[in-house]
Amino acid sequence: KAGVTQTPRYLIKTRGQQVTLSCSPISGHRSVSWYQQTPGQGLQFLFEYFSETQRNKGNFPGRFSGRQFSNSRSEMNVSTLELGDSALYLCASSLGTTIYFGEGSWLTVV
Amino acid sequence: DQQVKQNSPSLSVQEGRISILNCDYTNSMFDYFLWYKKYPAEGPTFLISISSIKDKNEDGRFTVFLNKSAKHLSLHIVPSQPGDSAVYFCAASGGYSGAGSYQLTFGKGTKLSVIP
Numbered sequence: 001k002a003g004v005t006q007t008p009r010y011l012i013k014t015r016g017q018q019v020t021l022s023c024s025p026i027s028g029h030r031s032v033s034w035y036q037q038t039p040g041q042g043l044q045f046l047f048e049y050f051s052e053t054q055r056n057k058g059n060f061p062g063r064f065s066g067r068q069f070s071n072s073r074s075e076m077n078v079s080t081l082e083l084g085d086s087a088l089y090l091c092a093s094s095l096g097t098t099i100y101f102g103e104g105s106w107l108t109v110v
Numbered sequence: 111d112q113q114v115k116q117n118s119p120s121l122s123v124q125e126g127r128i129s130i131l132n133c134d135y136t137n138s139m140f141d142y143f144l145w146y147k148k149y150p151a152e153g154p155t156f157l158i159s160i161s162s163i164k165d166k167n168e169d170g171r172f173t174v175f176l177n178k179s180a181k182h183l184s185l186h187i188v189p190s191q192p193g194d195s196a197v198y199f200c201a202a203s204g205g206y207s208g209a210g211s212y213q214l215t216f217g218k219g220t221k222l223s224v225i226p
Contacts, residue, residue, distance in 0.1 A: 043214075097212060
């Protein structure tokens with residue numbers, strides 16, 4: 001059974017640009033959530049989607065957004081990138097209480 | 111305000127011995143706890159979990175203990191192997207936090223080094 005798949009794995013963007021990250025959950029999982037990991041703040045919850053609806057949102061500015069498609073695949077977008085947005089962005093999927101993570105997308109903003 | 115705390119940033123253990131990683135939490139609403147293992151620039155790998163109705167859960171070499179009154183949990187790895195060297199994260203969930211949403215709150219992690 002394939003795990004959570006994230007693309008791209010690595011990317012470099014310039015300050016002010018926008019970026020879109022993609023996530024394919026484990027087959028059958030309908031909940032997809034996103035987390036940001038930085039050295040200073042650790043792993044922090046961004047938002048969670050279920051059946052194409054955002055169910056929960058963390059404490060991040062409106063520049064961070066996401067969506068989920070009817071096949072449960074999800075994308076997250078960060079607009080007007082700042083240097084501080086450099087981080088590992090992790091997608092996770094779940095059926096219930098156990099949450100499984102993908103390998104992450106490493107974003108560097110220069 | 112850190113709701114999940116892993117007070118030991120690092121831990122070194124001899125191969126074959128027991129590794130004990132600790133985690134404390136402050137939010138009484140947390141009712142499900144998970145441990146993840148993580149290598150740099152990779153996603154966390156789920157290890158083991160425990161719900162608040164239990165005080166112990168075992169899976170192979172990994173055992174998690176939960177002390178609800180102390181708001182404390184620990185992960186025991188016996189015997190420790192060099193391949194266990196990684197950063198271990200404790201995470202907590204409030205279960206149904208808004209229409210069935212499972213949001214994880216993570217500790218800062220403990221770097222475990224198992225010395226051959």
